[in-house]
Amino acid sequence: MALFYSVTQLEDFAARGGAPLWRQILLASAEESGVTPEQSLEKMNAALDAMLAADAAYDPSQRSHSGLVGGDADKLRRYFESGRSICGEFVGRVLCGAMRMGECNACMHRIVAAPTAGACGVLPAVLLPYAAEHGTPREELIAALYIAAGYGMVIASRASISGAEAGCQAEIGAASAMAAAALVYLHGGSAVQMSDALAIALKNMMGLVCDPVAGLVEVPCVKRNAAGAMNALCAAELALAGVRSRIPADEVIDAMRAVGALMSPLLKETGRGGVAASPTAQRFRSDYFGS
Amino acid sequence: MDLFDLIGPIMVGPSSSHTAGAVRIGLACRRILGEEVAEADITLYGSFAATGRGHGTDRAIIAGLMGMAPDDERVPDSYAEARRRGLLFSFAFGEMPQGHPNTARLVLRGVKGADADIEAVSVGGGRIEIRRIGDMALCFSAEQPTLIIRNEDKPGTVADVSRVLSEEKINIATFQVNRNSRGGTAVMVIECDTPLNDTLLARIRSLPGILRAVYINRE
Numbered sequence A: 001m002a003l004f005y006s007v008t009q010l011e012d013f014a015a016r017g018g019a020p021l022w023r024q025i026l027l028a029s030a031e032e033s034g035v036t037p038e039q040s041l042e043k044m045n046a047a048l049d050a051m052l053a054a055d056a057a058y059d060p061s062q063r064s065h066s067g068l069v070g071g072d073a074d075k076l077r078r079y080f081e082s083g084r085s086i087c088g089e090f091v092g093r094v095l096c097g098a099m100r101m102g103e104c105n106a107c108m109h110r111i112v113a114a115p116t117a118g119a120c121g122v123l124p125a126v127l128l129p130y131a132a133e134h135g136t137p138r139e140e141l142i143a144a145l146y147i148a149a150g151y152g153m154v155i156a157s158r159a160s161i162s163g164a165e166a167g168c169q170a171e172i173g174a175a176s177a178m179a180a181a182a183l184v185y186l187h188g189g190s191a192v193q194m195s196d197a198l199a200i201a202l203k204n205m206m207g208l209v210c211d212p213v214a215g216l217v218e219v220p221c222v223k224r225n226a227a228g229a230m231n232a233l234c235a236a237e238l239a240l241a242g243v244r245s246r247i248p249a250d251e252v253i254d255a256m257r258a259v260g261a262l263m264s265p266l267l268k269e270t271g272r273g274g275v276a277a278s279p280t281a282q283r284f285r286s287d288y289f290g291s
Numbered sequence B: 001m002d003l004f005d006l007i008g009p010i011m012v013g014p015s016s017s018h019t020a021g022a023v024r025i026g027l028a029c030r031r032i033l034g035e036e037v038a039e040a041d042i043t044l045y046g047s048f049a050a051t052g053r054g055h056g057t058d059r060a061i062i063a064g065l066m067g068m069a070p071d072d073e074r075v076p077d078s079y080a081e082a083r084r085r086g087l088l089f090s091f092a093f094g095e096m097p098q099g100h101p102n103t104a105r106l107v108l109r110g111v112k113g114a115d116a117d118i119e120a121v122s123v124g125g126g127r128i129e130i131r132r133i134g135d136m137a138l139c140f141s142a143e144q145p146t147l148i149i150r151n152e153d154k155p156g157t158v159a160d161v162s163r164v165l166s167e168e169k170i171n172i173a174t175f176q177v178n179r180n181s182r183g184g185t186a187v188m189v190i191e192c193d194t195p196l197n198d199t200l201l202a203r204i205r206s207l208p209g210i211l212r213a214v215y216i217n218r219e
């Protein structure tokens, strides 16, 4: 059994007091992996640095090997900067961040899988703009990453974080749920609210299939990072407002696992179902691999 | 499962299985060969063959063979680096209906004349398994110092090997024994917590019934 296997267990950690939840996650996982707390912190700091570096290294002119991905994050930035957007600046930064990171990944730049490479844009897309907006110190961002990882481990151990195993609900869905819990933490919410945010985020992504066009982590993956980030904001706001998930988080994760098991293999990273099976995707596939 | 499987690994995109895992396959095979790679003939199977080019699987394996890690930013340009170093390589695509979807076969020759024929798979999340070396079917991750021994399948051989390791204060993390047929030959795969030195390896090689011992250290 994994170290963290239920959301209730994390709530119990928080309730028993002593060190804050993120710190308890750090200490327990460091002990389990045979490293010191300092070594664990060093690793998490390196992950945060790599996220920041990837975000800063975005190049609007870069294109993926297939040519399907590139330049859209910059289009989005110019749109939001024009002041004509519907949602305004903060949401603009979240969407741009998600698209930037998704494009960086598709273009073979260095990223941090969170929890997977395909979903690497979701967490930084919400955490970095949040920190900029609220003046969050670095240590708090690190704490939020421990929260995200702790809750992510529950999803991985009860269900899955692999599109090939359980569809995109397990990649973008899991990333979104981890990000929602981390946002609730940063905004001062309780452990119960973190669980609610996780449950709400996951329910909203329930059943999402993994259907990469031509089998490449490009379409629809990059734009799903933007959707996952927005869904995390939505779930965190609801939970922080005191809206409860009527279904407990652990049961939602179990349901997601069951849905993953019911999914046809066509919808699990084989590139043969969903939008990957559309006529346009099929044409693209034969042109790309035929060349 | 480690916390840094959730936030991490830090890697060059786009796919943990097809890119990061492919780099690790290259790295592991380089270690199995035990010297700089001079020539590599690589066959990709299943999903590696179908979508590998778009995921940079080919460039990732070459990068690993040259000792680059999954987060090395030179991974996408590894072909240029290979040309610079004079590493010769070829890629072919094959069918393996019963195999794991992400399988690669690497036939390697080293600069000092060593050779190796290895089958490896990328099992997800960037983790890999070596499934065959030469004619030895086996299964290990190549993340730890690993000793692979082919021996005559006779009573006492396993005990002899573990005695030598314990005398040298080597802690064993995992120990697998596979045999081809009763009384024939067997293969032991021993993953250790700490590296082994040459004296210890020589002691193991001189034990009765040991036909061959391959040692793979960490990078």
Ligand code: SF4
Pocket (backbone or CB within 6 Å): A118, A119, A162, A163, A164, A167, A168, A169, A171, A172, A209, A210, A211, A212, A216, A217, A218, A220, A221, A224, A269
């Ligand atoms: S569609 Fe599949 S490959 Fe793309 S992000 Fe979702 S799970 Fe990953």
